[in-house]
Amino acid sequence: MAQPAPASGGEAAWRRWIVGGVASTVANLVNGRSVETAYRLASRASSPATLHSIQAWKLRRTLHHVARHSAFYRRLFRQRGVDVASISHPAELGDLFTTPQDLVDHAEDFLCRPPQVLYETTGTSGRRKTLYYSYDEVETATTLMAVGLYHVGIRARDRVISTSDYHYWSGGPWFARAVTKLGSFGAFPGKIAPEEVYRRLADHRYDVLIGDVSWILRLTELAREQGAPPLRLIVGASEGLPRRSREFIEEVWGARMFMCYGSTEGAGGMECRFRSGYHLNEFGFLFEIIDPDADGTGELVFTTLDRTTMPLIRYRIGDVAKLIEDPCECGIVTRRLSPLRGRSDEIIMLGGEGVAPALFESILNEVPEASGNWQVAIRRDGHRDVCELRLELDGGDLAGAAQHVQDVLRAKFDTTWKDHQLGLFDLRFTEVPRGSLRQERKLRRVVDERERD
Numbered sequence: 001m002a003q004p005a006p007a008s009g010g011e012a013a014w015r016r017w018i019v020g021g022v023a024s025t026v027a028n029l030v031n032g033r034s035v036e037t038a039y040r041l042a043s044r045a046s047s048p049a050t051l052h053s054i055q056a057w058k059l060r061r062t063l064h065h066v067a068r069h070s071a072f073y074r075r076l077f078r079q080r081g082v083d084v085a086s087i088s089h090p091a092e093l094g095d096l097f098t099t100p101q102d103l104v105d106h107a108e109d110f111l112c113r114p115p116q117v118l119y120e121t122t123g124t125s126g127r128r129k130t131l132y133y134s135y136d137e138v139e140t141a142t143t144l145m146a147v148g149l150y151h152v153g154i155r156a157r158d159r160v161i162s163t164s165d166y167h168y169w170s171g172g173p174w175f176a177r178a179v180t181k182l183g184s185f186g187a188f189p190g191k192i193a194p195e196e197v198y199r200r201l202a203d204h205r206y207d208v209l210i211g212d213v214s215w216i217l218r219l220t221e222l223a224r225e226q227g228a229p230p231l232r233l234i235v236g237a238s239e240g241l242p243r244r245s246r247e248f249i250e251e252v253w254g255a256r257m258f259m260c261y262g263s264t265e266g267a268g269g270m271e272c273r274f275r276s277g278y279h280l281n282e283f284g285f286l287f288e289i290i291d292p293d294a295d296g297t298g299e300l301v302f303t304t305l306d307r308t309t310m311p312l313i314r315y316r317i318g319d320v321a322k323l324i325e326d327p328c329e330c331g332i333v334t335r336r337l338s339p340l341r342g343r344s345d346e347i348i349m350l351g352g353e354g355v356a357p358a359l360f361e362s363i364l365n366e367v368p369e370a371s372g373n374w375q376v377a378i379r380r381d382g383h384r385d386v387c388e389l390r391l392e393l394d395g396g397d398l399a400g401a402a403q404h405v406q407d408v409l410r411a412k413f414d415t416t417w418k419d420h421q422l423g424l425f426d427l428r429f430t431e432v433p434r435g436s437l438r439q440e441r442k443l444r445r446v447v448d449e450r451e452r453d
């Protein structure tokens with residue numbers, strides 16, 4: 001356990017009542033329009049002790065809520081003999097977790113009240129997970145994003161372009177809402193061709209750019225070739241950012257770049273100006289690292305503390321990282337999440353989207369030239385990701401196989417095809433000798449060969 005369970009089980013009723021009052025006041029301020037007030041509160045007017053008290057109070061409230069209203073947790077708690085009244089920290093739930101597959105299989109069973117908004121995100125099986133929210137919950141989440149953007153220096157006077165994607169997920173609409181809360185001028189075209197945005201950059205006088213890392217890299221390559229109008233700030237999302245790619249982006253634009261960590265499941269964080277990890281929203285989520293190694297790195301798990309529509313208890317988001325306990329120079333009390341070290345499942349980030357091995361499996365099943373022996377390697381070429389399909393052919397030739405793969409990708413996987421068409425990753429095909437891929441006992445279908453630093 002990276003964080004000791006706060007001792008709150010035997011807390012006096014009057015103290016619980018006061019902590020509850022403080023927690024609701026914080027929530028109201030954060031939910032209100034005052035991003036500046038929320039920012040001051042999060043960064044200055046709290047201590048780790050206050051934070052732990054608020055977390056313990058909210059956890060108790062959430063556990064009682066799901067035990068009463070969520071069919072999924074009612075069932076799970078009954079099967080495991082969990083008495084929610086006795087739980088003061090999620091770690092006391094032992095090996096009880098919520099998995100992404102639970103969201104794929106039983107999304108509606110999680111609901112505690114009628115939802116108002118729906119998002120989807122990639123599941124490992126290739127089927128999408130559904131997440132439900134209320135309007136209020138979206139407002140809270142986007143106010144906190146606004147607080148993060150305010151902290152790195154975005155203000156009302158800025159002209160912001162966000163190319164975070166619109167599909168069934170939350171990135172595009174949430175960034176748009178967060179920027180409008182800052183009062184900045186904004187354009188939110190979604191993930192369109194980088195060339196389209198490049199043409200307008202100088203005319204529209206944007207000084208802040210928000211987008212997925214692979215998209216920003218593509219725009220930066222254009223700017224390096226054709227000239228870069230000045231930007232002041234860049235915010236990257238959705239993928240890891242190797243150090244040399246950050247240096248490349250900052251050098252071309254003459255701007256500082258900050259990264260954020262986010263998920264459709266709602267948990268997120270943002271780098272501060274010291275850029276030493278993502279400050280997490282520990283007022284709204286309780287984070288744990290399970291099975292940490294000697295260094296403290298392990299699988300990230302979170303429990304939602306404010307949500308009442310579809311609360312999640314000990315949700316295994318799949319990211320591998322560590323929690324940084326040392327106080328940050330910026331003064332914000334919440335802990336930071338280290339840059340991600342990988343995934344605990346097989347999802348890979350490609351062109352800003354999570355891709356499951358099941359996607360390649362269902363494509364290659366329809367390619368007559370491909371034998372059952374194939375492997376997908378994700379590599380980097382310069383600053384661009386390359387998705388290399390290594391195929392042992394079963395008749396036909398490589399060009400035919402490549403054509404069939406692209407046909408199926410275009411017809412069945414619209415978002416991945418779109419990312420490919422936008423130039424966010426290259427697709428390459430390599431024929432390998434028959435029998436060469438089955439050297440290891442178990443053939444790893446997808447291997448990520450990109451450097452992490």
Ligand SMILES: [Zn+2]
Nearest residue numbers: 272274328330
């Ligand atoms: Zn900081």
